[in-house]
Amino acid sequence: MPDVSPRKILIDTDPGIDDAMAIFYALASPELDVVGLTTIFGNAPTDLATVNALRLLEIAGRTDIPVAKGAARPLAMPFRGPADFVHGVDAQGDTFLPPPTTAAVGVDAARFIIDTVMAAPGEITLVPIGPLTNIALALILEPDLPRHLAGIALMGGAVFVPGNASPAAEANVINDPEAADIVFGADCPLAMCGLDVTEKTIMPADTLGRIGTFDNAEARHIARIVPFYLEFYRQRAGLDGIPIHDSSVISYLIAPELYTTASHPIRVDTAHGVCRGKTLAATRLADHENPWSGRRDVTICTGVDAAGAIELELSRLA
Numbered sequence: 001m002p003d004v005s006p007r008k009i010l011i012d013t014d015p016g017i018d019d020a021m022a023i024f025y026a027l028a029s030p031e032l033d034v035v036g037l038t039t040i041f042g043n044a045p046t047d048l049a050t051v052n053a054l055r056l057l058e059i060a061g062r063t064d065i066p067v068a069k070g071a072a073r074p075l076a077m078p079f080r081g082p083a084d085f086v087h088g089v090d091a092q093g094d095t096f097l098p099p100p101t102t103a104a105v106g107v108d109a110a111r112f113i114i115d116t117v118m119a120a121p122g123e124i125t126l127v128p129i130g131p132l133t134n135i136a137l138a139l140i141l142e143p144d145l146p147r148h149l150a151g152i153a154l155m156g157g158a159v160f161v162p163g164n165a166s167p168a169a170e171a172n173v174i175n176d177p178e179a180a181d182i183v184f185g186a187d188c189p190l191a192m193c194g195l196d197v198t199e200k201t202i203m204p205a206d207t208l209g210r211i212g213t214f215d216n217a218e219a220r221h222i223a224r225i226v227p228f229y230l231e232f233y234r235q236r237a238g239l240d241g242i243p244i245h246d247s248s249v250i251s252y253l254i255a256p257e258l259y260t261t262a263s264h265p266i267r268v269d270t271a272h273g274v275c276r277g278k279t280l281a282a283t284r285l286a287d288h289e290n291p292w293s294g295r296r297d298v299t300i301c302t303g304v305d306a307a308g309a310i311e312l313e314l315s316r317l318a
């Protein structure tokens with residue numbers, strides 16, 4: 001009998017409008033078992049990200065899923081500040097939800113990640129969809145962690161396309177390049193859904209409108225928060241739709257056949273120059289030892305059946 005048990009995932013998130021979509025999408029997918037949420041600064045400071053994670057689980061009726069609060073700042077620099085211009089001052093499209101009635105667990109995110117992984121060796125896939133500080137801290141605190149992971153599948157970076165937070169860097173990576181470089185060096189299976197595919201996966205405004213017709217609390221919440229996000233992309237990029245960033249990694253986990261990939265080791269530029277936060281893949285064989293030597297290949301998503309990924313997400317949100 002083939003193993004049909006759902007894949008256990010732990011989502012590290014900075015919710016965030018597209019994070020909310022990704023979390024609801026994962027919760028609605030029988031292929032995945034969300035065993036916890038850990039929170040991180042990014043779209044919002046960590047305190048607000050934690051409140052939002054709790055609110056989202058309440059909306060989904062999944063308060064059985066633990067939330068662990070993560071680091072308040074990057075490893076080696078101050079927090080650059082929230083992306084309130086993209087996600088609203090509450091990071092949920094200025095919808096100002098009531099406070100959650102639930103609370104985060106009493107351990108911090110890095111410890112929660114380590115404990116959860118070690119309690120189920122080989123079973124957990126980490127799914128970071130925000131800056132990578134918590135994952136890096138867990139790897140520093142427990143160097144043996146990669147051996148006990150099923151893998152890491154993350155949204156972040158931009159290998160063959162420009163960045164969105166700078167010409168060089170994607171937002172999640174620029175928010176903690178030192179952490180990202182540690183995570184891309186983890187000795188476990190690692191897949192990356194970066195801007196190479198997320199900016200090719202555009203959900204048009206009229207398709208977004210369909211979500212508002214779905215008869216469930218999660219879809220109703222998305223329909224309330226997404227107009228703020230859509231407006232940002234209309235103003236900033238002249239786009240009548242939204243790029244599917246965080247949900248792309250959920251689609252990749254459920255339906256990897258929708259993606260084409262390349263395999264190369266990755267380093268992150270941690271210098272304080274114009275390319276800080278750039279994810280650099282070693283695409284050629286090297287004749288000499290270099291900073292990529294000894295790193296495992298990362299499975300880099302480079303192409304996507306965008307219509308297929310969007311329809312898959314919509315079918316689950318429905």
Ligand code: RIB
Binds near residue numbers: 014018019155
């Ligand atoms: O660059 C896209 C990423 O930045 C997404 O994770 C989004 O939520 C923002 O944090």
Ligand code: CA
Binds near residue numbers: 013018019130246
């Ligand atoms: Ca995010």
